[in-house]
Amino acid sequence: MVTEPLSRDAALALSAAELREHGARLFAGKFTDAEGRGRPMSTQAIVPTKRRRAARAAWQRLSGPDAGACGSCHNEPVLGGAGDFATNAFVSEGFTNPDFDTLDPQFSNERGTNHLFGAGFIELLAREMTVELQAQRRAALNRARATGEPVKAPLLTKDVAFGTLIAFPDGTVDVARVEGVDPDLVVRPFGQKGVITSLRNFTINAANAHHGMQAVERFGARWTGEADFDEDGVADELGTGDVTALTVFQASLPPPAGYEPENPAWRAAAARGARRFETIGCASCHRPTLPLESTLFTDPGPFDLAGTLRAGDAEPLAVDLAPLAEAAGFARDEAGRWLIPVSSDLKRHPIADEQVAALGNELLAQRFVAADTFLTAELWGVADTAPYGHRGNLDTLDAAIRAHGGSGRKARDAYAALSDKARDDVIAYLRTFRTAP
Ligand code: HEC
Numbered sequence: 001m002v003t004e005p006l007s008r009d010a011a012l013a014l015s016a017a018e019l020r021e022h023g024a025r026l027f028a029g030k031f032t033d034a035e036g037r038g039r040p041m042s043t044q045a046i047v048p049t050k051r052r053r054a055a056r057a058a059w060q061r062l063s064g065p066d067a068g069a070c071g072s073c074h075n076e077p078v079l080g081g082a083g084d085f086a087t088n089a090f091v092s093e094g095f096t097n098p099d100f101d102t103l104d105p106q107f108s109n110e111r112g113t114n115h116l117f118g119a120g121f122i123e124l125l126a127r128e129m130t131v132e133l134q135a136q137r138r139a140a141l142n143r144a145r146a147t148g149e150p151v152k153a154p155l156l157t158k159d160v161a162f163g164t165l166i167a168f169p170d171g172t173v174d175v176a177r178v179e180g181v182d183p184d185l186v187v188r189p190f191g192q193k194g195v196i197t198s199l200r201n202f203t204i205n206a207a208n209a210h211h212g213m214q215a216v217e218r219f220g221a222r223w224t225g226e227a228d229f230d231e232d233g234v235a236d237e238l239g240t241g242d243v244t245a246l247t248v249f250q251a252s253l254p255p256p257a258g259y260e261p262e263n264p265a266w267r268a269a270a271a272r273g274a275r276r277f278e279t280i281g282c283a284s285c286h287r288p289t290l291p292l293e294s295t296l297f298t299d300p301g302p303f304d305l306a307g308t309l310r311a312g313d314a315e316p317l318a319v320d321l322a323p324l325a326e327a328a329g330f331a332r333d334e335a336g337r338w339l340i341p342v343s344s345d346l347k348r349h350p351i352a353d354e355q356v357a358a359l360g361n362e363l364l365a366q367r368f369v370a371a372d373t374f375l376t377a378e379l380w381g382v383a384d385t386a387p388y389g390h391r392g393n394l395d396t397l398d399a400a401i402r403a404h405g406g407s408g409r410k411a412r413d414a415y416a417a418l419s420d421k422a423r424d425d426v427i428a429y430l431r432t433f434r435t436a437p
């Protein structure tokens, strides 16, 4: 496929359509040894980490490299989609993990492949939420300084509550009561766990973990002092422009548009199911829509950290996602905000308890998030992405709903207590959440 790494400048010279096309080729095409596939001397860790001795094999199903292309896993029902159980990935705690050649959950968490349709909207929603939460922290600190008294501030953005923080006059903050988001108040909407900030960051992690394709902006000479960090004989494998193209391609994937059933019985059942979804409490986490102020996707994003290209490191590039919102027929509110039907609050919740423990199957905390705590799965597209749950081991929507413990327990019990017919209505509603009609 593409052999020469693309620089940021070369990417900026391309039109949005050309960038997407280049990104699509990188996403769908299988990487080869000649392009730098494989990483004999480094691991899947997010922070560039050398192996103690060379890998025994060029491919490794567990700690990777485990696939030829992004699209080898993200392909159901079409490219950019989710994946069957066979595409599960084994993710380590993330930072300086050793290699592992066992399925033992002490060494890695097994995750199902989620779809990427509408991913640009998800990142934009998260960015706006972060800006608002951080402004609330700033305002509380200013008030504390002005009054000389501690200030207790509720954190609320897009009508989603993230607990409270206490700001002190000396500029410190108590975050013990902050919930569902990291203490830095950056909403991280990617990964089943909700621990990754941006498509750009995820792409660099995935390219290294799954393919041993190392991005210059993290593994290159500037950070590691080496142009060929994985010692496979290929320097500068993925250019900064390649990562830009992959990011723009994913951000521009069409959002799930939903589906209006032709069958009148199904349509009526789905309408009843939608009401039921609200009354039994599903919508408290799976928010039917979240309002988005601006559809302008800028790259690099505002909240990435060192190791991912940051705002200020490079001339920004902007792609307007409004045409995608229009094509999907998204509604707008009185303020002109797009109502994105993502069916999530982009918040993390404990989702297992002692009685209902199916989703409490991980042992490793990831990024300091407790093992039983996951991001509210976005339900748009869910009709086409079985199997379900973060491990992709639940066959049906019904099984996925019944697996909710922890904070989801009350709604789950209410669902289980419904009549068969009322439960069928909820499922009929979820079955209209198609990725593409
Ligand atoms: C071996 C299968 C596999 C391959 C190959 C793969 N992915 Fe994934 N992808 C996954 C799994 C599994 C998850 C969920 C990971 C998690 O929760 O930690 C995921 C999640 C993602 C997400 C987050 C989506 C969300 O909404 O949370 C993005 C973005 C992504 N992948 C991009 C890529 C890109 C870009 C590539 C190629 C460079 C790629 N993936 C290759 C399996 C794969």
Ligand code: HEC
Binding pocket: 192, 277, 280, 281, 282, 283, 284, 285, 286, 348, 349, 351, 359, 374, 375, 376, 377, 378, 379, 382, 385, 387, 388, 389, 390, 391, 397, 400, 401, 404, 407, 408, 409, 411, 412, 415, 426
């Ligand atoms: C406390 C918040 C919360 C409530 C309430 C809640 N959910 Fe969830 N839901 C989640 C979380 C978190 C996940 C991700 C679970 C996992 O994979 O670990 C999820 C996952 C799902 C999934 C699986 C999606 C997939 O792609 O794997 C479905 C379906 C679902 N929820 C439907 C419902 C329905 C229907 C209700 C009401 C009975 C409900 N949820 C109530 C938080 C909630």
